[in-house]
Amino acid sequence: MQAIKDIFRIGRGPSSSHTIAPKRAADLFKQVYGPQDRYEVDLYGSLALTGKGHKTDEIIMQALDGKAVINFKKDLSVAENLFVIRGYKGVDETAVWHIKSLGGGAIKIKEYDSGDEREVYPHNTFDEIKKYLRSKDISLLDYLLEYEPDILEYLDGCFDVMITSVERGLEKEGVLSKKLNVYRSAKDLYHEGLLKSDADLKRMAYAYAAGEENADGQYVCTAPTLGSCGVVASFVYSSYKDDGFKKSDIVKALAVGGLFANIIKTNATISGAMGGCQAEIGTACALAASAIAFLKGADTYIVEYAAEIGIEHHLGLTCDPVMGMVIIPCIERNAMAILRSYDAALLALNISKYHTHNVSFDMVVNSMNYTG
Numbered sequence: 104m105q106a107i108k109d110i111f112r113i114g115r116g117p118s119s120s121h122t123i124a125p126k127r128a129a130d131l132f133k134q135v136y137g138p139q140d141r142y143e144v145d146l147y148g149s150l151a152l153t154g155k156g157h158k159t160d161e162i163i164m165q166a167l168d169g170k171a172v173i174n175f176k177k178d179l180s181v182a183e184n185l186f187v188i189r190g191y192k193g194v195d196e197t198a199v200w201h202i203k204s205l206g207g208g209a210i211k212i213k214e215y216d217s218g219d220e221r222e223v224y225p226h227n228t229f230d231e232i233k234k235y236l237r238s239k240d241i242s243l244l245d246y247l248l249e250y251e252p253d254i255l256e257y258l259d260g261c262f263d264v265m266i267t268s269v270e271r272g273l274e275k276e277g278v279l280s281k282k283l284n285v286y287r288s289a290k291d292l293y294h295e296g297l298l299k300s301d302a303d304l305k306r307m308a309y310a311y312a313a314g315e316e317n318a319d320g321q322y323v324c325t326a327p328t329l330g331s332c333g334v335v336a337s338f339v340y341s342s343y344k345d346d347g348f349k350k351s352d353i354v355k356a357l358a359v360g361g362l363f364a365n366i367i368k369t370n371a372t373i374s375g376a377m378g379g380c381q382a383e384i385g386t387a388c389a390l391a392a393s394a395i396a397f398l399k400g401a402d403t404y405i406v407e408y409a410a411e412i413g414i415e416h417h418l419g420l421t422c423d424p425v426m427g428m429v430i431i432p433c434i435e436r437n438a439m440a441i442l443r444s445y446d447a448a449l450l451a452l453n454i455s456k457y458h459t460h461n462v463s464f465d466m467v468v469n470s471m472n473y474t475g
Contacts, residue, residue, distance in 0.1 A: 110368065
């Protein structure tokens with residue numbers, strides 16, 4: 104299993120698959136081969152079909168210094184998110200890369216090792232991890248620190264980005280998309296929550312705030328993707344600003360939640376283009392639910408139960424952004440999923456007193472993979 108840090112990537116919206124991944128590849132291409140006289144980029148799969156709405160062409164053009172010709176190859180026989188970068192000096196082609204966008208900003212380059220597929224953990228399922236925990240008599244957090252000793256330091260920075268993205272989103276007003284006639288709603292929703300002293304409304308407002316910042320192409324943090332960034336950002340903001348939890352404890356909860364997202368990434372997918380919105384919003388819900396349970400002092404059994412409930416009830420959710428933009432229904436789904444996260448944690452914390460759950464987290468991930 105790869106690094107949990109890769110579940111949390113900081114970058115410009117609106118889509119980790121469509122903006123962060125292409126920008127990372129373009130930046131790396133220039134780093135390896137140096138500046139070119141011109142570039143040609145071919146986009147396939149959903150990068151071609153929804154690339155305009157996701158601003159894929161804009162981010163690539165910026166990364167390649169405005170010297171790129173971008174071709175949208177709308178070949179419906181190509182299901183994967185593929186793109187090809189060619190560099191030229193004069194009339195001569197100097198290099199070509201064939202790249203897959205894997206979801207969450209990760210990339211796989213045929214001609215170069217990006218480092219994104221480096222294995223960090225020797226285990227791939229939660230059942231394997233639980234056996235290891237018992238054999239060494241250690242906690243989930245101990246396990247994470249054993250293989251990623253710098254994970255908390257890294258997530259400390261992600262925490263700051265999440266807080267800032269929500270704060271920015273709560274202050275802004277105006278049109279989010281002229282094409283869809285959509286206006287920013289986070290600020291109004293937040294004030295409604297304050298007037299009614301309604302914690303759920305405020306959490307939804309925080310999710311809207313981060314989601315609207317993402318849709319506007321601002322800097323946010325994947326968790327596990329940009330399209331689902333509002334779920335975990337809302338959990339972080341609510342826990343810190345409203346519930347009074349310490350930053351250090353929230354960061355630890357993020358690490359634990361990230362483990363469950365990483366297991367989904369390993370055994371199914373976190374890419375909406377590959378597995379539907381269950382892969383994005385469903386995973387974000389599982390991540391947040393397990394983090395909430397951990398933050399409330401739950402043991403490993405209950406933390407797993409919360410994650411399992413979070414993903415199980417998103418199975419089959421499709422990825423269907425209107426006009427290819429990460430606005431409708433994406434932002435609203437973030438707001439719904441943060442409430443489901445708290446409900447999942449609440450149910451796991453209480454129903455576990457009365458019976459054991461028959462469906463494991465790994466079983467649901469397996470079902471999710473088939474469903475996708």
